[in-house]
Amino acid sequence: MNGVATISVINSKPTAAIIADKLREGIIEGAFAPGDQINEAQVAGQLNVSRGPVREALHRLVQEGLLLARPNRGVFVQDLTRRDVAEIYASREVIECAAAEIILRGDRDLRSATAERLHAIVDRMQAAIESDDWTALGRIDLEFHTLLVGDAGNSRLVRAYATLATEALMCLTHFPGAYPRPERVLPAHREIADYVRDGDMEVLQRTLHRHLSLTSIDHGPDDGRALVHPRAEAGGDA
Amino acid sequence: MNGVATISVINSKPTAAIIADKLREGIIEGAFAPGDQINEAQVAGQLNVSRGPVREALHRLVQEGLLLARPNRGVFVQDLTRRDVAEIYASREVIECAAAEIILRGDRDLRSATAERLHAIVDRMQAAIESDDWTALGRIDLEFHTLLVGDAGNSRLVRAYATLATEALMCLTHFPGAYPRPERVLPAHREIADYVRDGDMEVLQRTLHRHLSLTSIDHGPDDGRALVHPRAEAGGDA
């Protein structure tokens, strides 16, 4: 072991994974608008790789639900309808509540450890708010919830939640109005962390439900068309 | 609309999807043992196609969790550890209970329609039992639960449940002892269907929990190694 031991692995990930991450970022950030077609050859050209890995990356994103593949026609960025947003948040609530229940059945020390890590994330959320970085805030918010699910220790739930988390991020960038005012974000998450530590399932579940319910979207009419900027009617959180 | 209207589409699915289905079947049926390596070139040769679609199919199954890809080494059939089995059934309970709750919040007529279809599936289960077809029974059993989740109308939950269902089928073929005695299967499912119709969430949730809990596996020690035939200790259902 000499001095070069800590050189980062040259190309640890396969190319397809890197491309998938890049594209996922682009979709989340809004670089591709919903409905846009993503052309294999074009992406391959921009990234200076062959169509093979690009194709693989695109198919992965299709399976994640971010893209829609029409056979022999191409892949397109998914539209987010009211129904989709409602589904995403409802599913998140399902998995998060389940994770919470598992965690709360566990040891008190484990719960404290989880709560502590959750609080650490909330502190980072505060920092993001203070520097007016809304993109970062959304990501950290999702990180909070992903940690909650992760600490339940069920990899199946984690996997299912991961795709929901990226979809939720997509919601945030496309419907910026859906994110609540910052002064309510911090207390809400602190509450959740505290209830995890104290082990109060009843209250925790209610809090998560309130935190993740998009009442107006949930009960509004579903016209099947994509939302554009429902700033006035969304009341949920990440 | 003339007489040829019902001609089946020639080749509706892309080759990769067909291959993925074939391989998934093979894995579920046990044609590949856990830990076995699956060779791209070999499969391609057997199916008379190129490595491209095979590669795509394998990656899809990796993402579904059926296969494990070790970079530059190959893809292997996942081992099913105690922990995996516990995770799968716990996750199934989470999603099924959520689906049940959504359905029970719905219209009474819708509930009856769902219950009716569930009962129809139970009848097919009975037929499978009478002809001693255990493979079919497992599939129909999962079909029952998949219908339950599907009728909740949340495509995200459906997608998450689909992979869990295939994993559960894998459990059945690898741990045949995990399936309960047939005389208990039918009443259990009939109960579930009835509670869906009657809208009794409390009881339905308890029934689902009992139906999907693998108590001995759940609380047994997790040595990280794959189970072989825990016939003596498994008490769950599909």
Next chain:
DNA sequence: TGCTTGTGGATTGTTGACAATCAGAAGGTG
């Protein structure tokens, strides 16, 4: 005019060849 029917352009789907990578065996060296 309105409907059917061919044609064009673009995109994905598929293929076989080539390069990169890794685990393990063989061989050399103190």
Next chain:
DNA sequence: CACCTTCTGATTGTCAACAATCCACAAGCA
């Protein structure tokens, strides 16, 4: 005899060319 280096076989990862497919548009016909 243990350890390190080198080699080898097999497998995945990548690439560019070819084939199949589909939608859009325009021309032909009642």
